[in-house]
Amino acid sequence: MAVDITIARPELLQVAEAVAREKMIERDEVLEAMEQAIQKAGRAKYGHEKDIRAFIDRRNGEVKLSRWTEVVEAEPVENEATQLSLRIALKIKPGIKIGEFIIDPLPPIDFGRIAAQTAKQVIVQRVREVERGKQFAEYKDRVGEIINGIVKRTEYGNLMVDLGRAEALLRRDETIPREAFRNGDRVRAYIYDVREEPRGPQIFLSRTHPGFLAKLFAQEVPEIYDGIIEIKAVARDPGSRAKMAVISRDSSIDPVGACVGMRGSRVQAVVQELQGEKIDIIPWSGDNATFIVNALAPAEVTKVVMDDETRRVEVVVPDDQLSLAIGRRGQNVRLASQLTRYDVDILTEAEESERRQEEFRKRSGLFVEALDVDDVIAGLLVTEGFTSIEDLLGVEDEELAEIEGFDENVAAELKRRAQGFLDQREVELDEKRIAMGVEDAVAEAGGFSPSMLVALGEKGVKSLDDLADLAADELIEILGTEAIDEDTANAVIMAARAHWFEGEGAAEPADEEAAGEAASANDSNA
Numbered sequence: 001m002a003v004d005i006t007i008a009r010p011e012l013l014q015v016a017e018a019v020a021r022e023k024m025i026e027r028d029e030v031l032e033a034m035e036q037a038i039q040k041a042g043r044a045k046y047g048h049e050k051d052i053r054a055f056i057d058r059r060n061g062e063v064k065l066s067r068w069t070e071v072v073e074a075e076p077v078e079n080e081a082t083q084l085s086l087r088i089a090l091k092i093k094p095g096i097k098i099g100e101f102i103i104d105p106l107p108p109i110d111f112g113r114i115a116a117q118t119a120k121q122v123i124v125q126r127v128r129e130v131e132r133g134k135q136f137a138e139y140k141d142r143v144g145e146i147i148n149g150i151v152k153r154t155e156y157g158n159l160m161v162d163l164g165r166a167e168a169l170l171r172r173d174e175t176i177p178r179e180a181f182r183n184g185d186r187v188r189a190y191i192y193d194v195r196e197e198p199r200g201p202q203i204f205l206s207r208t209h210p211g212f213l214a215k216l217f218a219q220e221v222p223e224i225y226d227g228i229i230e231i232k233a234v235a236r237d238p239g240s241r242a243k244m245a246v247i248s249r250d251s252s253i254d255p256v257g258a259c260v261g262m263r264g265s266r267v268q269a270v271v272q273e274l275q276g277e278k279i280d281i282i283p284w285s286g287d288n289a290t291f292i293v294n295a296l297a298p299a300e301v302t303k304v305v306m307d308d309e310t311r312r313v314e315v316v317v318p319d320d321q322l323s324l325a326i327g328r329r330g331q332n333v334r335l336a337s338q339l340t341r342y343d344v345d346i347l348t349e350a351e352e353s354e355r356r357q358e359e360f361r362k363r364s365g366l367f368v369e370a371l372d373v374d375d376v377i378a379g380l381l382v383t384e385g386f387t388s389i390e391d392l393l394g395v396e397d398e399e400l401a402e403i404e405g406f407d408e409n410v411a412a413e414l415k416r417r418a419q420g421f422l423d424q425r426e427v428e429l430d431e432k433r434i435a436m437g438v439e440d441a442v443a444e445a446g447g448f449s450p451s452m453l454v455a456l457g458e459k460g461v462k463s464l465d466d467l468a469d470l471a472a473d474e475l476i477e478i479l480g481t482e483a484i485d486e487d488t489a490n491a492v493i494m495a496a497r498a499h500w501f502e503g504e505g506a507a508e509p510a511d512e513e514a515a516g517e518a519a520s521a522n523d524s525n526a
Helices: 009-023 027-046 086-092 113-142 210-220 255-260 262-273 288-295 319-326 328-340 349-371 375-383 389-393 397-401 408-436 440-446 450-458 464-468 472-479 486-504 509-525
Strands: 052-056 063-072 083-085 101-106 146-155 158-162 167-170 186-197 200-206 229-237 241-248 278-283 303-307 312-317 343-348
Touching (some): 186 210, 210 229, 210 241, 241 328, 288 312, 288 328, 328 343, 343 349, 349 375, 349 389, 389 408, 440 486, 464 486
Antiparallel strands (some): 052 063, 146 158, 146 186, 229 241
């Protein structure tokens, strides 16, 4: 775009109109860019430190150049180039007030070759900034849409896509494996991000994003577009396989059937766009166990054991279904995990049975050794759900006596032996703690159990200073999340640090209270 500032003044408006039409921006924005260019040339001639301003009349294109000087009260003024004291200003223009400006008209500038080139650069830069701002404003609200474009060029494997009024980037890792585009090819992609960067707004496209698949179905399935069917979750292995969970808000409409379409017409249209990617459409369920079973389709599931706190789930399948449940290279279970947001472990019925038997033997052996009982009694305790010696002390004698083959005498004797075993173990752990050199002060600071103290000693935490040097997450890592939480860990560490500040005064009551709470919490966790 060439701009000759020495042209007749009315032609400035014609140039502004032409540029505005070409760049699809407002004429005033182009004229403002021209004014900035003239101002820059004026400052180059009259002094960069001066406040030179230009104005182009919007009706006839007349250019006015002037110097502005602000009236201030201070004398002497801070900046002589742009300020004038009120005392002097009143002599020039009686009645003028502080904060107003004295405006001195300047003669028109005769632009030389270099000045004209500089002005052109200023105008081009300003117009480009306005154009980029309009692009960002237009596309920032279109994140999550599918858009069509034409491949303009390739840079290091990344595609630059012409969207008509903007240019977007489709990175190589955002394209489906094995698909290739050449310059001039039409491409359909998903806008997943629009960012404003120093070089202008950047529009990022993707063909591997889960949202791309969801939006393709919204275009093919009217029920999704109308909100009757909702896509709850999508997991993809781009170009290979995908799983999509759907639910219908109308009980008379089958969400899976509606997405598949007559003879698979709807799903096939999406499959073709995704280069043959196989799509499993499954019904979503609010019951997590049911949802996980659905997500592992086409494999059959016989049992699900869930842990909602850690978001882990064990799934038991028949022996002949193991390979189907896992899928090629673990694809089926991986997609099911992404879809449900649970870590899924697959076990066969034989593996689960063997593991259960091993757990049974291990727990039975614990009771046999600790309580000095035979395998039958130990087996009964495990069958009733007891997993540790502490569990025995947590129930009433009457409840224990209700186990088949037990009576009150047996129950009382078992609890006596359990208490004796725990007392003996505590003595042994305490002796081990002393032998390791863990000081009594450490136990007093946190109210730790003997087993906790041994765990600390094994990690080199033997003195109050060692404990005070720990961070909360380090203490939790040593003792385990079941034994101590973050608040308790912080309170224990602060209590351990109290002796560092003894010279500055006693510990704050709040800290002492926190340490007391920590001790009681540890007693209950031990």
